[in-house]
Amino acid sequence: MTQKKINPNGLLAGRVAIVTGASRGIGEAIAVRYAMEGARVIVSARTAEEGDHVLPGSINAVVNRIRAAGGEAHAVRCDLALAEHRQNLVDETTAVFGPADILVNNAAITYFVRIEDFRKKHFDLMFEVQVYAPLHLAQLLLPKMRERQQGWILNISSHAALHPDKTAGGRGGTVYGMCKAALERFTTGLAAEVYQDHIGVNVISPGLVATPGVLHHKLVTAETPQERITPVEHMAEACLRLVHGDPQEMTGKITYAVDVLRDYHLAPAALLA
Numbered sequence: 243m244t245q246k247k248i249n250p251n252g253l254l255a256g257r258v259a260i261v262t263g264a265s266r267g268i269g270e271a272i273a274v275r276y277a278m279e280g281a282r283v284i285v286s287a288r289t290a291e292e293g294d295h296v297l298p299g300s301i302n303a304v305v306n307r308i309r310a311a312g313g314e315a316h317a318v319r320c321d322l323a324l325a326e327h328r329q330n331l332v333d334e335t336t337a338v339f340g341p342a343d344i345l346v347n348n349a350a351i352t353y354f355v356r357i358e359d360f361r362k363k364h365f366d367l368m369f370e371v372q373v374y375a376p377l378h379l380a381q382l383l384l385p386k387m388r389e390r391q392q393g394w395i396l397n398i399s400s401h402a403a404l405h406p407d408k409t410a411g412g413r414g415g416t417v418y419g420m421c422k423a424a425l426e427r428f429t430t431g432l433a434a435e436v437y438q439d440h441i442g443v444n445v446i447s448p449g450l451v452a453t454p455g456v457l458h459h460k461l462v463t464a465e466t467p468q469e470r471i472t473p474v475e476h477m478a479e480a481c482l483r484l485v486h487g488d489p490q491e492m493t494g495k496i497t498y499a500v501d502v503l504r505d506y507h508l509a510p511a512a513l514l515a
Contacts, residue, residue, distance in 0.1 A: 246512040248312045252279030253486045258339040260331065260379075262322060263349030265289040266299025268398065268448055268477055272346055273304055274513050275478035276485075277313035282339045286331055287349065290319045311514045314339075322349050322375040323367055332382040341386040344485050347376035347425075348398040354414040365417055372421040377428060388439045394485040397429050397445040399496075422447075426496050433494035442489030447498050448477040472499055479503060479510040 249255075259276045263269040265287035277283045285304045289295040292303060301317040308315040316338045320331045335342050351371045353364045376397055387393030402415050403422035426445050433443035449472035480502035484492060502508065 246278070246514050248278055248280075248308075248514075250280050250312075252281075253482065254344070255280035257281045257343040258284070258335065258341065259344035259346065259485075260284040260286060260335055260342050260383075261346040261348060262286045262320065262331075262375075262379075263398075264304055265295070265301045266297060268451055268474060269346070269348040270299060270304050271474040271478040271513060272348065272481045273315070274308060275475075275482050275511065276344070277308040277311075277315055278511065278514065279482060281344070282314040283308065283316075284318055284331070284335045284339065284342070285315055286318045286320045288319065288321050290317065307514055313514075322371045323351075325378065328375060328378050329382065332379065341390070342383050343387075343392065344394045344396070345379055345383055346396045346398065346481065346485075347379065349375070350398075350421075352418050354418070356412065356414045357416055360414075360417060368417055368421050369424075373424045373428065376425065380432060384436065384441070387441050388436070391440045392489070393436075393439075393441040394489065395429075395432065395441070395443045396481060396484050397425050397443075398481075399426050399445045399447045401447050401449070401498075403447070430494050430496065437490060437493060440489050442485070442487075442493040444484045444493060444495040444497065446477075446480060446484060446495075446502065448472055449499055451477055473510070475510040475513055476500070476503055478513065479508050483508060 259281045261269050261273040264273040264285045273283045273285050285301045287301050289300045292300045305315040305317045318331050318334050320327045399422045402419040403426050429443055429445035451472050451474050477499045480499040483502050483506050
């Protein structure tokens with residue numbers, strides 16, 4: 243991996259990026275990687291301080307990590323299930339750093355329950371956070387992006403969006419897969435709508451990353467082969483590639499971290515300590 247540092251003149255110099263679900267895991271890695279390339283990053287999630295959640299990590303800890311290395315970041319606590327929180331996320335971003343150039347929709351809330359036992363309130367919450375919130379945030383940000391004729395929206399999906407092997411049984415991921423499939427179709431539709439405005443819209447799946455949430459849901463265990471696990475640095479590097487360049491060439495992609503690294507010959511950078 244290449245050296246870890248903040249480059250104020252990097253690939254995202256002068257850009258303002260919002261990353262949701264950034265208190266830990268993939269979101270944290272993306273926020274850090276963007277800051278390393280000179281972006282001013284809004285680090286957003288529900289967990290403001292360590293101890294606020296059963297899992298480790300917080301948005302203030304991520305901001306402190308970036309600032310300690312000389313980067314620019316600001317924490318905004320946001321429950322994406324609430325419309326007023328989504329509005330505040332955009333308003334506070336604009337007040338602190340200016341209009342957002344990049345939106346990464348990474349946040350998710352997931353219940354792994356088989357269909358016969360799935361509760362409507364959990365169904366509604368999953369679709370609100372994973373499908374409608376990305377749509378609403380796009381609605382809030384697109385006017386300024388169109389005005390400036392630039393912008394990027396990157397949605398984080400999962401292999402769960404693919405149709406499963408019908409003989410493989412299941413562990414209750416059907417609704418999660420529905421959310422991710424909807425997010426992918428939203429991505430390609432929006433990419434077509436904003437193509438002439440020079441706004442790139444892409445969706446990427448990470449593979450199996452051993453994040454705190456993945457470990458909590460026991461999606462990775464001691465028996466999981468190491469070759470199946472994607473280092474979080476690989477996902478962060480792939481997500482960087484999908485938010486710079488010519489948005490009329492780099493748009494409408496439904497892709498995977500391993501494919502982005504291979505196709506663009508990328509060497510993942512080590513992340514800030």
